[in-house]
Structure formats: C-alpha cells, structure tokens
C-alpha cells in the first residue's frame with residue numbers, strides 16, 4: 070500500500086521525505102488556505118519535492134469551470150492530479166478531464182455507489198473519507214472494504230485512496246483491506262513509528278552495551 074501525506078505544509082513533507090516512505094501528497098482547499106500565500110506556488114514546491122502524485126483540488130462548482138480549472142492545475146506540474154468533488158458536475162468533469170489524459174482524484178466520496186460512478190468515468194483515484202464517516206457513527210472501513218471488493222470484481226483500474234485518516238489504526242485497517250493508498254496527516258505517520266517496547270528495548274540494548282564497555286576498562 071502506498072502512503073501519501075495529507076498536507077499542504079511544505080516543512081512536514083521535507084521532514085518525511087528522507088525516510089523513504091512517502092509516495093505522494095494530497096491537498097485540499099482547507100489545507101492550502103491554512104498555509105496562506107500563493108496556492109499555485111505551494112503546489113509547485115510540493116511537486117518539486119515529492120516527484121510523485123500531488124492532488125490539487127478545484128474550487129469551481131460547474132463541470133465546465135472544473136474542466137477549465139483542472140486543465141490549469143494540470144499545467145502547473147506533470148505530477149499534479151486534479152481533485153474534483155463527487156457530484157453530477159464532478160463526475161461529468163472527471164469524464165472530460167480523463168478523456169484529455171489528465172489524472173483525476175474524485176473526492177468527498179461517502180458511499181459505494183458514489184465510488185462505482187467515479188470508477189465508471191475513469192477516475193485515477195477515488196477518495197472515500199473514513200474519519201468523517203466514523204464521526205457520524207458509520208464505519209468508514211466498512212466502506213473501504215466494499216469499494217475494494219467492487220473494484221476487484223469489476224477490474225476497475227481506479228485506485229482506492231483512503232482519506233480523512235485520523236490515526237494509525239485506520240492505516241493498518243486500510244492495508245489489511247487491500248486499499249491502494251492511505252493519505253495521512255504527518256502526525257498519523259509519526260504514530261506509525263511509535264511503540265513503547267521499541268523505545269524500552271533500544272534503551273536496554275544501549276545500556277547493556279555501555280556497561281560492557283565500562284567493565285573492559
């Protein structure tokens with residue numbers, strides 16, 4: 070399973086890249102707005118760093134406008150994937166952009182029916198939001214399992230990109246279910262590293278080693 074970072078904060082990406090575990094980045098209008106500054110410049114900087122897929126979301130609301138905005142975003146960098154919100158307009162825009170060879174990530178997906186329609190119009194990625202479903206007492210992971218099964222049975226090429234991830238357990242569950250990608254805030258990736266027994270074990274190894282060295286002198 071590929072790991073994307075769900076952020077528009079360049080320092081977070083710079084800190085994670087040397088670890089060799091980051092395959093791409095997802096942004097959304099909220100994340101870019103939080104950074105301030107010029108969103109295009111931020112997206113270009115992220116593309117230059119990551120050299121992998123970077124989702125940039127349209128803020129238009131009609132298919133015609135989404136196509137125009139998507140074309141413009143795609144020209145920013147070859148790594149840009151145009152994100153469109155699910156809906157009639159988004160689905161129509163996805164079909165047209167995909168026809169032009171532009172990769173599309175259909176976002177704000179909350180049902181298997183929506184994921185099916187996104188795949189039918191050739192989305193490169195579909196983004197079901199697991200955390201926001203959990204927030205309304207509906208299992209986000211049940212949806213991931215359903216979408217993975219549907220895409221497998223019908224051999225859709227659309228990749229399942231698990232979004233709205235809130236903790237390491239979402240990542241492990243997504244991997245177990247066979248999702249293609251999990252996009253995580255930097256703090257969730259930090260959580261994937263953490264285990265107290267690793268810390269305790271390392272302290273003991275180093276202390277034993279030091280003691281043995283001291284006994285030699």
Ligand code: E4P
Nearest residue numbers: 075095097196201232233234
């Ligand atoms: C990424 O593609 C999504 O926009 C993001 O994961 C949404 O996360 P949130 O529900 O924490 O805002």
